[in-house]
Amino acid sequence: MLLAKFDLQFEEIQESLERENSHGTLTERLKQYSPTGRVPVLIDQKTTVWDSLAICEYISEKYLSGEGWPADESLRAEARAVCAEMHSGFMGLRSELPMNCRASRRINPSATAYQDIARIDAIWSGCMARNPDTWLFERFSIADCFYAPVVMRFKTYSIVLSELATRYQNFFLEDFTLKKWVDAGKVETEVLLEEEVGEPC
Numbered sequence: 001m002l003l004a005k006f007d008l009q010f011e012e013i014q015e016s017l018e019r020e021n022s023h024g025t026l027t028e029r030l031k032q033y034s035p036t037g038r039v040p041v042l043i044d045q046k047t048t049v050w051d052s053l054a055i056c057e058y059i060s061e062k063y064l065s066g067e068g069w070p071a072d073e074s075l076r077a078e079a080r081a082v083c084a085e086m087h088s089g090f091m092g093l094r095s096e097l098p099m100n101c102r103a104s105r106r107i108n109p110s111a112t113a114y115q116d117i118a119r120i121d122a123i124w125s126g127c128m129a130r131n132p133d134t135w136l137f138e139r140f141s142i143a144d145c146f147y148a149p150v151v152m153r154f155k156t157y158s159i160v161l162s163e164l165a166t167r168y169q170n171f172f173l174e175d176f177t178l179k180k181w182v183d184a185g186k187v188e189t190e191v192l193l194e195e196e197v198g199e200p201c
Contacts (some may be wrong), residue, residue, distance in 0.1 A: 001145045003058050004177045053087050063201040070137040072108060079143040082123050085158045086146040090116040101185040107157050107198035118151055125164035133171055148178060
C-alpha cells in the first residue's frame with residue numbers, strides 16, 4: 001500500500017497461501033524469495049527486505065526521503081509507537097479475526113480480542129480527536145498502512161467502534177488505493193478454510 005499511495009512502480013508476485021500443495025509447503029515455496037519463508041518480502045534489485053516494518057522503513061528512506069513518517073518529531077515518534085504495537089501485538093485480534101476481504105461474517109470475539117479492539121479504537125480515536133476525518137497523522141503515513149488490514153477486519157466482522165474510530169474507518173474505506181486492493185482480493189479464487197471463521201451475515 002505504501003508503494004501504491006506514493007505512486008512508486010512495483011511488480012507484485014502472487015503465491016498460493018495453502019499450507020501445502022504439489023509445490024511443497026508454504027514455507028518452502030516462500031523461501032525462494034525470503035530467508036524466513038514468510039510474507040511480505042520486498043526485492044529491490046540486489047536488496048531483499050523481509051518483515052513489514054523493515055520494508056516500510058526501507059521504502060521511506062530510499063524512495064520517499066523519509067516522508068513515510070510524519071515530519072514533526074513528536075508525531076513521528078507516536079506513529080512509530082502505534083506501528084510497533086500493531087507489528088508485535090494484538091494477537092487476539094489476529095487469530096480470531098483473520099483477514100478476509102470477501103466475507104461478511106458474525107463472530108463472538110474473546111475478552112482478549114475485545115481488549116485489542118478497544119486499544120485500537122483508542123489509538124484511532126486519539127488521532128481523530130486531533131485531526132478529524134483524515135489520516136491518523138493528518139498526512140498518509142506508514143501508520144495507516146499498518147492499520148489498513150484492521151480497517152478491513154472490522155468491516156468484515158461488523159465490529160462496533162466509537163464515533164471517532166468509525167470516522168477513521170469510513171474515511172479509509174473510501175480511499176481509492178484501499179478499494180483497489182480490496183477489489184483485487186475479491187476476484188481471487190483461493191479459499192483458505194481456516195480463515196473462514198464465524199457465521200455468514
